[in-house]
Amino acid sequence: MRVLENIEICIYCKQILEVKICWRFKLTSYIGQSELDELVQGKIYDHIVVRRLINYALPYYKWGIWAVIGMIGHIFSMSLQPLIIAWAIDGFIVPSVNFGPNWMTFNLVCASFFGIIILNMLSNYLQYYSLARLSVRVLADIRKSMFDHLQRQSTAFFDRTIVGRIMSRVQNDVNQLEEFMDIGIITVGDIAMLGCIIAIMFFMNPFLALVTLSTFPILIGIMIYWQMKSKPIFVKVRTAISSVNASLQENISGVRVTQSMNRQDKNLYLFDELNAAHRDAAIHAAKLSAILLPVVDVLTIVSMGLVIIVGGLMVFEGTLELGFLVAFLLYIQRLFEPVRVISMQYTVFQRAMASGGRIFELLDIHAEMKNEGKLQGLVPSKGHIQIEHVGFHYDNGKTVLEDINVDIPPSTSIALVGLTGAGKTTLASLLSRLYDPTSGKIILDGYDITNLERSFLSNQISMVLQEPFLYSMTVRENICYNRQEITHEEIEKVTRHLGAHEFIMNLENGYDTVLQERGRNLSMGERQLISFCRAMVMNPRVLILDEATANIDSQSEKLIQDAMRIMLKNRTSIIIAHRISTIVNSDNIIVLESGRIVEMGNHEYLFKRNGRYRELYELNFQDE
């Protein structure tokens, strides 16, 4: 009686989709371990988030239109199939019993079935293909605009924001959106199909349609209950696995401490607790997921039974065509399966809305980067720096620098001395425009540096940080950094000059050796030297140097001292000095205290003056 049964296809297509989602989820949870953000769940539909997402999709509206066309074709072909089967039954199988074979109808039915199959395939492909094109573009654009936006933020923004948080927004939240775009949009299509089928059923026979839908409320009720019950469990599984992984990671990193302190048993005990908690949560979740399919199965069959009995009676009475009855049976499973899928995707919607909210929150942070100057200064720059009435305070009003006045003539060196928190680093940072002074101005060769183009300024003023930051690129790329036009000869000239060439050549692949994260495969001194080279290939007129204090053995220290001497020659330099030799050799010393200059002059003068400098000097260096 029921001639065609392609409902199963529906079910299994969805299962393949879910399998795909599983995959994606695994990737996500591995790439981003911090899941705190993810646990906050949002509304199922957030108008603002959706509208802004659409803005990102607008440039690719063509793919969107194709996707909608594909979706309509898909809905059309899927909801038409049962009708064709009804036609087949009423058109040739039933009449044949009484009037003999009807070849004409048979061929027509087969041909239209074939046509529907082709339509189905084409529309399916069109839908998924366009969606893939669209979502990939939208996600890449969102990622890039987040990154660009971050580049426009000021240094102060990064001082008060935890890197991990930003990372998690660019990684996990965007991945969440990806999952949403992969299946969320398909779900919208499912809902449309649902509506379409219900309408067709009511059009065919309202009474039987009501009978068919009678178990529907029960199904929806079960789904809502299931959703409520299972959500906390799934959240629990996610948090549990991330604690397991965090604990594992920490124990691998700290394994040397563990072994030297005989703590293996205690650690295993602690790990076992987390591991078992995850196992139990996962088993609980497995039980919940496994129970849903049989429930839907049984309910579907109950509905079918009802339709067979009621519809069968109607067929006997002659108020219903046999083909219509079969079509109803086929529609039933098309109705029930999507409901299950939609209910499982409920959380995907919620998470996506929450993630979208966080992404746009980040994009809405006002870009604080100060006015980009347009002027080009003197080339070659003289390197004359004047600091006039410069003051700086943080947003919270805490004053860091107050009324600083210094004139640094070309090719002289200045040492900044003072206790931690005196404002040395801030002053140095103002010079390379990591921050802008809140009052007063800094002048290079007569130009206010805020009026100079930043790329011009960065060619004139180079800064070397205390803790060298190296990238996981090759040594050469680390040295050129953003000036890739530099030739190898120029690089080698600088590295030879600074005494770095030899150790670089001793590395596995010389200049092409790829550094590990943050240059872990180099010693601290070597990292320093490379960051010196990076500053020197720019051949800057002004050098700002934060002298490294710790972790350098004496031999490298000598190399670094020599390199510094070479770098400072014929350059204007501002040094946050920690070594007494650097301080003594500089042309001018500024003693900072609570953001003010308390003493200024050269070593001899200040030493004789018997003031704050002398005090600091004796505190730090007397016993050597």
Next chain:
Amino acid sequence: MLVIFRIFKQVFRKYPKLVALGYISVIGASLSAMAIPWFIGASVNSILVSEGADITDLYRVCIILFLAGLSRGLFSFGQTYIGELVAQKWAYDLRNMYFDKLQHLSFSFHDSETTGNLMSRATIDVEGVRMFVNMGAIRAGFVVAMIVGIGGAMIATDFKLAMVSMAFLPLLSWRAVSTSRRLRHGWLIIQTLAARMNTVLQENLNGIRVVKSFAAEEFEKKRFSFAAESVADETRKTQVLWAGNFSIMNCLFFLSLAAILWVGGRDILAGTSFQDGETIYNNLNPGELTSFIFYMGLLQMPIRMIGWMVNSFSRASSCGQRLFTIVDQIPVINNRIDAINLTKTKGRIDFNQIFFRYRENGDWDIENLNLTVESGQHIGIIGTHGSGKTTIAHLIPRFYDVSSGSITIDGYDIRDISLESLRKSVGIVQQDVFVHTMSIYDNISYGFPDATIEKVIEAAKISQIHEFILTLPLGYDTVVGERGTGLSGGQKQRLSLARTILRENPIIIFDDSTSSVDVDTENELIEAINNNISGKTIITISHRLTAVRDADFIIVLNNGKIVQKGSHSQLIESPGEYRDLHLLQTNSRS
């Protein structure tokens, strides 16, 4: 393949009852699934054929359908649930096994592996094996049972039509297998590219000061954009591949249905004759056609799952291989069977003609070292980067074993002493400080979890960190570490100092443990340690001479050999490396 057998063996041996139950569900589920088309086919015939059929027939059909549906539901629940249950239990065992093995593998193993690598084994590889246990080991039975069962049933019903329907099967299963392999490959590439993109992001954020001071924003944007575009490209390729495959698989399936409809329909039409008001089907009856179409519907999932299963087999064997090579490793450094327990260690250490190298056939990292440290002595070791200072420190608690020669403590060769008691005797403050994400209290009592709070505070006071801890809002309960409050390098070092001091080991090694502490605090630290720790053997390793000035004697290492030995005052008098270093270090500071 050996790996697969091993997984099977372990799962069967550990959970025989569950596995048996799982297979019973598998068989039950496939039988009841196959029964449904058969009943429907039979009832279609009875309704269609008998004129004026009565309503009881319909009731019967409905009840049978309902029962079959119910039993299919129950069995498929059992199958899914038990499959996952066994898989999760096994994954749990595997994680514990892996974790414990990692804890016991020697330093040389950890030197050669990165954390990221070991982590991806615990996440991706365990996951791969877990999926296999569920999908491959237990539910694969369902696939096999369904394909064999349905194939048999179809052939028994009508040979010709069976051939028509099954003509599509090889094509479908081949596509399922090949595409799922290509998709997996694509996803792996995406994963790698995504990791690269995240590295760019992370480095950009962590090194934002470099970016800003070099005005390199545009350069960085280009780098990120390149990385993001490559992810997008690869994702697009994979998605399109998936979309194409999905549509073609669907289409092939519909086509097979169309073929059945067409061929079967022709058979019915051509072979029907009427005698005495009775319809006689000579070739095929409508009920049989119906059950064929149902059978095809049922075959759909198992065929698609073939791709998954083949994939999960190959994945499990590579994942399992990687995991088992670690789980099977025997730590290089191990207890002897008759190892002695060292109690009441006095702390005399003898190095007898020690040779050691990290890499086989490499240069000696320690060469013919002879040294005696008396109980209660304080010695200093000085040398440049790579001179072997830290190596010596790591040989004493047997983080590595000497290549030849021997080290004895109180006259016992350390290889004869049990590792537990050896490491109880020797405390080491390591150069690379590791702070755990736990409270400060837990961090300090890490190696001595039963310590009282008084003891912990005392150790913190000696390490000059007590005052700092009190300034924190939660004091000793403040959670520090990677995911807690950040500490400066100096604070971390003092924390790890307290951790070791608390254990009160008879022998303590300080391996450059004050390098990040400023000079003033370092002096205070040295004084506090000297005042509070008495009667213990102390070895201080440093590149700063100030840290070893007060030692009973100092050895100067160069290329793994002792080049000088004597007290501070002796060494600065005689020409040599020590005096050179002394001059270099005081010059740079005065």
